[in-house]
Structure formats: structure tokens, C-alpha cells
Amino acid sequence: MTIKLHHLGYSRSTRIIWLLEEAGIEYELIEHHRNPATNRSQDDLKAVHPLAKAPAVEVDGRTMVESSAIIEYLLETRGDGKLSVAAGQSDRSAYLEWLHFAEGTVAMPILLKLLGPRFGGLGDVQQAFVDGEVHKLLDYINAHLDGRQYLVGDGLTGADINMEYLLELANLVGLLENRPHAKAYVNRLMARPGYKKAIEIGGPLTPPMAK
Template identity: 45%
Template sequence: MIKLHHLNKSRSKRIIWLLEELGVNYSIIEYQRDSQTFLAPPELKAIHPLGKSPVIEDDGLIIAESGAITEYLINKYSNGQLAPEKSTTDEVEYSQWIHFAESSAILPLLLKMFVNKDGCDTNFLADYADTETFKVISYFNDSLADKRYLVADKLTGADIMMSFIVELVANSGQLANFPHISAYAKQLATHPAFQRAENIELGN
């Protein structure tokens, strides 16, 4: 059975969604953030030296990093679903979105979040975070024009990875400014496995 080390209010919620979509047997080991620092508890370091989540255990392997986990699970368990056909242009685009989620997209959003949380005046960082956030989210929004999903007109791991970016945009109160992302968010929410993951995250 797959074990998912899951931290509340973290990127690991999308791994719950993926596991639900795959229909595999799994268990969740839950961790709670510190109420003051909002950091992960030290117990996670017993699983992986960085003490981050998500981490999965499967067949003796310990795998960290959301993109790597997503690719591993889809390659092993999806039976050709949740990914485009191999050696196609769709596969190339799929791979780009998988990695975009945890590289170009996430960095400015996290910078913006940290600047806001810190509350201090900055000489450079706040304006940089604002500019880069608008750039990457506008790119994401424009890429969804006339699309239900990012690649191949079907749900793939790219959508599951990018769902966390959608959540951050929504939590920032900016979703209405990006109509294609807003429509995309509603489309993702139609999936029963997405809804089950939401309920699991909320403890329902």
C-alpha cells in the first residue's frame, strides 16, 4: 500500500487527488503545521531530510517532490490514463506544465506570499513578486483560452499539478481577474476524485 505523508494546507492535497483518480490503495499519515510559525513539524524529517511534504512510500521507495511523485504514480499506476501518448507534442507540452507548476509559476507566488506575511518595506522584492506573478498567471490564463484542460482535452497530471496554482490564485482573491483560470477551476471541481480530495483535506 502506498503511504502519503500529508501536511495540512500544503501541496500534498493534489497528490491525494491523484491517488483518488488512480483508484489505488493508499493511506495518509497526517502532519499539522505549527500554529505560530506555519512551518511543518520536525517529525517529517524522519521520513525525508528536508522535512517537506508531500512524500510517498511505495515498494520500499521514498519519493519527494510533487512533480516527481506525480510522474512516478502516473507512469506506474495509470495504465495509459492521466498522461498523453508517448513521443507526441502533447507529451512535451504535458511535461512543460508539470515542471512549470513547481518552477516558473510557484516562485513569484511564494515570494508575494512571504512579502505580505513579513509586512516590511522592500527595495526590490515586492515589486518583482507583483510583476512576475502577473506575468506567469497571465500566461497560464491565456494558455487556457478555449480549453477545458491544459493538454489533449483531457484531465492529466499537468492539471493536477497546476491545481495548486489555481488554489493560490483563488486564495489571493484574484481569480475573477483571470476568467479562463476561473472557468478551468470550475471544470477541475467537476471531478468526483477532486471533490473527495477536498473532503479528505478538510477532514470530512
């Protein structure tokens, strides 16, 4: 059965459009829109999954959320070996680590950094946690990308697709200015035909006001 991808405008679900386009996996796209006043998802996405989060994917008889898990599952079941590193291969542990590092560790501080100003600042948390984490994480990613085209191995994987969203946001607010390897990496990923197609289909990652 065809996969149904629930896509919310300006969101992480663009990752899954990109993944499916790069992997050549057939899917049906169902579009959802944010509430313009709150910027949150609405009842139509809540009807799909109680968390009302995007991406949500209807696949193999259940509705799945969490980008990293979705990426891993879709590639494992339908990827034909593309965009991932199979169990038993030498880069497997690095692949899983980078795939899960994006949402497991990088996302929260980056999103707090971006959302803080919209809600009147984060108070003591900004200095005590967020700023230090953001700089440490971005420095780590930048250093890893020195001399590499992709996070793992010689080609694009699901780990890059998961990470790109967060680095694109970081870049928008100038956080990659002194991190040339991370900046070049994001620009390289954004130049890919598969990424461009995903943006054409799903719209840009952020609304113009966030720039």
C-alpha cells in the same frame, strides 16, 4: 506494497491525494500537522525525510519528494495510462512542460506574493520581481486556457492537478479576477468529484485565516 502518502495539513500533498483518487491507486494516508506558531512542518515529518516537506511518498523502497516527480512516477508505474501522456504521443512534450512549469516556475512568485504580507512585505523584491512575474505568468496561463478545458489535450492530466493548487491560491487573493479563463478552469477543477474527495480526506488547501 501499498504506497504511503505523508500528508501535511493545508499543503501541496492534497494534490497527491487527488491524483491517487482520480487514478484509483490504492494508498495509505499518514497525516502530519503544522506547528501552529510557525506554520512549518514538525519532527514527525522530518523523521520521514530530512527536508520535512509534503508531499512525501514511500514507494518502491524509497521516500520520494517533489510533487511533479511524484506525479510523473506514480502515473508511469501505476497509472494504467490514466491522467498522463505517454512517451511517443504528440502531446507528450506539452504535458511534461505544463507538469513541470507549475513547480519549476509558477510556484515561487505566487507563494512570495502570498507570504509577503505575513512577514511585513518583501521590500524592493516585490516590485522589482514578484509582481511582474505573477502578472506575466497568470496572463500566460489565462491566455493558454482560452478555449481549452484542460492544460493539455481533452482530459484531466497530472499537469492540471499540479497547477490547480497554485491557481486556487492565486484565486483566493483575487489574482484571477480579470483572468476569466483561468478562473473558470480552477472552478471547473474544484467541481470534480475527485477533487472534492481529496478535500474531504485531506482538508482544505488553506486555513481560513489565509482567505
